[in-house]
Amino acid sequence: MDIQPFHIHVPESDLSDLLDRLIQTRWPDEIEGAEWDYGSNLAYTKELVEYWISEFEWRPQEASLNSLSNFRAEVDDGLSIHFIHEKGVGPDPMPLIITHGWPSSIAEMQKIIPLLTDPGSHGGDPAEAFDVVVPSMPGYGYSDRPKNPGMNPTEIARLWHKLMTEGLGYERFAAQGGDWGSAITSRLGFDYPDNVAGIHITMAGSVVPTPPDSELTDAERQHVAERAEWQQSEGGYGHIQGTKPQTLAYGLNDSPAGLAAWIVEKFRTWSDCNGDVETRFTKEELLTNIAIYWFTQSISSSVRLYYESRRSSSAFGFREKVTVPTAFAAFPVEIGHPPREWVERAYNVQRWTQMPTGGHFAAQEEPELLAQDIREFFSTVR
Numbered sequence: 001m002d003i004q005p006f007h008i009h010v011p012e013s014d015l016s017d018l019l020d021r022l023i024q025t026r027w028p029d030e031i032e033g034a035e036w037d038y039g040s041n042l043a044y045t046k047e048l049v050e051y052w053i054s055e056f057e058w059r060p061q062e063a064s065l066n067s068l069s070n071f072r073a074e075v076d077d078g079l080s081i082h083f084i085h086e087k088g089v090g091p092d093p094m095p096l097i098i099t100h101g102w103p104s105s106i107a108e109m110q111k112i113i114p115l116l117t118d119p120g121s122h123g124g125d126p127a128e129a130f131d132v133v134v135p136s137m138p139g140y141g142y143s144d145r146p147k148n149p150g151m152n153p154t155e156i157a158r159l160w161h162k163l164m165t166e167g168l169g170y171e172r173f174a175a176q177g178g179d180w181g182s183a184i185t186s187r188l189g190f191d192y193p194d195n196v197a198g199i200h201i202t203m204a205g206s207v208v209p210t211p212p213d214s215e216l217t218d219a220e221r222q223h224v225a226e227r228a229e230w231q232q233s234e235g236g237y238g239h240i241q242g243t244k245p246q247t248l249a250y251g252l253n254d255s256p257a258g259l260a261a262w263i264v265e266k267f268r269t270w271s272d273c274n275g276d277v278e279t280r281f282t283k284e285e286l287l288t289n290i291a292i293y294w295f296t297q298s299i300s301s302s303v304r305l306y307y308e309s310r311r312s313s314s315a316f317g318f319r320e321k322v323t324v325p326t327a328f329a330a331f332p333v334e335i336g337h338p339p340r341e342w343v344e345r346a347y348n349v350q351r352w353t354q355m356p357t358g359g360h361f362a363a364q365e366e367p368e369l370l371a372q373d374i375r376e377f378f379s380t381v382r
Contacts, residue, residue: 008066022256044277058295083163108361116374119375152312171195183203223342259293270335335360
């Protein structure tokens with residue numbers, strides 16, 4: 001596998017084009033007093049776009065991303081994957097692949113990478129260091145966009161396995177992920193138990209089949225009801241991305257303000273911010289993530305993952321189970337809260353951590369908590 005160093009660079013013409021589009025945004029109206037009830041609040045979205053125009057600077061964010069070791073490799077015929085590969089500082093670093101989700105990107109992992117590669121410099125044990133691999137999923141960021149249908153979590157797990165074993169030479173490795181990353185990490189553990197030492201996840205909803213009601217505990221019935229209520233009140237984005245992603249893509253790929261509104265609403269709703277998104281993320285962090293989608297024009301290919309996953313499910317069969325050791329970190333403002341017995345139906349759960357704070361974007365919201373949990377769990381399976 002040919003692996004080449006990769007350098008992120010946005011042409012000046014793209015920066016100028018972005019500025020022109022932001023300035024010329026045609027704003028919608030809004031119901032008076034709507035706040036966030038109808039979706040992204042108009043006043044805040046205007047504030048964010050104005051900051052993007054007048055204060056946000058892409059070049060420092062680009063330099064920060066480039067300070068990490070970036071690579072690209074053709075992992076499948078005609079499909080190259082971008083990934084960060086940071087070597088650990090310790091006596092015997094363990095290989096660890098971390099997978100992001102939507103609407104996130106590699107930018108979410110910037111805080112957690114040094115906590116895992118060099119724990120000795122951050123109050124941890126150097127013996128718990130990792131060689132960290134953080135890929136951009138196919139169709140996301142600086143990875144290629146799939147040209148054919150079928151790119152679902154099972155297929156991505158196959159690519160990750162190929163990257164880790166054939167590309168990087170890691171015959172045994174660990175895996176971690178949230179959101180889509182949880183689904184992909186789960187498939188890694190299920191499909192490749194001979195290579196995967198263990199998995200650490202923060203979600204379990206998309207791959208665990210629902211058992212018959214007669215087999216459910218009361219806590220599981222409550223979870224099923226809460227999940228159905230969440231789908232009714234918050235799941236509209238997933239339904240359109242899973243059914244008509246191309247129609248959505250025209251607007252989001254053409255309007256940076258529209259793209260910002262679509263993404264920032266999820267960062268506010270899914271994070272432990274109590275309604276104020278900037279208590280968890282700075283404008284620089286929000287806009288860096290949004291800008292990656294904008295400059296790479298990957299919003300269309302990213303949301304297709306929902307469509308592909310609906311048509312070729314990566315869920316386990318009834319009574320199928322991940323046999324490798326599994327850790328589950330339960331963050332209080334995650335978008336799902338399965339009880340332990342639900343997760344244990346499909347995973348060999350060896351560690352369960354009820355986190356005190358944090359939400360869906362755990363690596364960015366609570367990097368220290370997440371890193372500590374990852375280090376402590378994998379110290380048992382090294």
